Amino acid sequence: MGRSPCCEKAHTNKGAWTKEEDDRLVAYIRAHGEGCWRSLPKAAGLLRCGKSCRLRWINYLRPDLKRGNFTHEEDELIIKLHTHLGNKWSLIAGRLPGRTDNEIKNYWNTHMRRKFTSHGIDPATHRPTNDQHSSHDISVTSISFSSVAAPAPEGSSSGSGSCHQQEEKDDMKVIGVDMKLDEKIGQDVEPYSHDLNLELRISPPYQLRQHHLMKSVGKSNRLICFACRLGVQNSKECRCRCNGRTHFLGLKTGALDCRYMETK
């Protein structure tokens, strides 16, 4: 037995919203607030599914939405957050005021993904697609994007022959991809002088690097639980009661502990 439909599909409109429908939805929410989405369409006089109303409001009609192109700063932040969160679009959107998860998802799947792949980088892993190493023996992957065309440092192009191609129409450019073996963990890495340097350290299981990570975070040596590393400190799954730890980029630091990043 399947789930009952969220609305009577036979009597609901689908497809693009009309101006009149938008106006009705906005007027209703302004008057009554975001209440029960299921009952909203009927109350607002809309022949729409509640789910559809919710999507329309969140993704398009909300007054605090920022429309228009993504800025370079937003680009960087999206890359940074995607490195650590993956396809958690709602979490990423939560760090980008005025942007919706759907917008960011679309932007990633169209613009960013193409830029990554055109430079020979897997957008899912942020690693070179022709990477010959297995995942367990790579510890550092530095992917740097810059709006300024700067010469790539010598020897920084391993694994990505397309990094230096100039034919890219936009001004985004991969400066360097650097991979180092596991024994490099903890060593100082000569920084590139770029606008942004993302360093993703793909490492052995968290506990093995606990001491190093605690030092880098500058906190006590208390172990944090799995729930906190996922950024859900206040959940009932929390075993360590580390609520309220410092935020970084608005994220609970625990969420970043297993793979941390540096920006320059």
Added chain:
DNA sequence: AAGGAGCGCAACCGCTATGAA
């Protein structure tokens, strides 16, 4: 100028999480 290909984005679908009864 016409038509096909590719792209971008809004919207939908199916699933999971959550909370109330």
Added chain:
DNA sequence: TTTCATAGCGGTTGCGCTCCT
């Protein structure tokens, strides 16, 4: 504890627009 309704999320689809031949 179980069941069910609802909210929310991520993946996917489809349409309209632009570009290219």
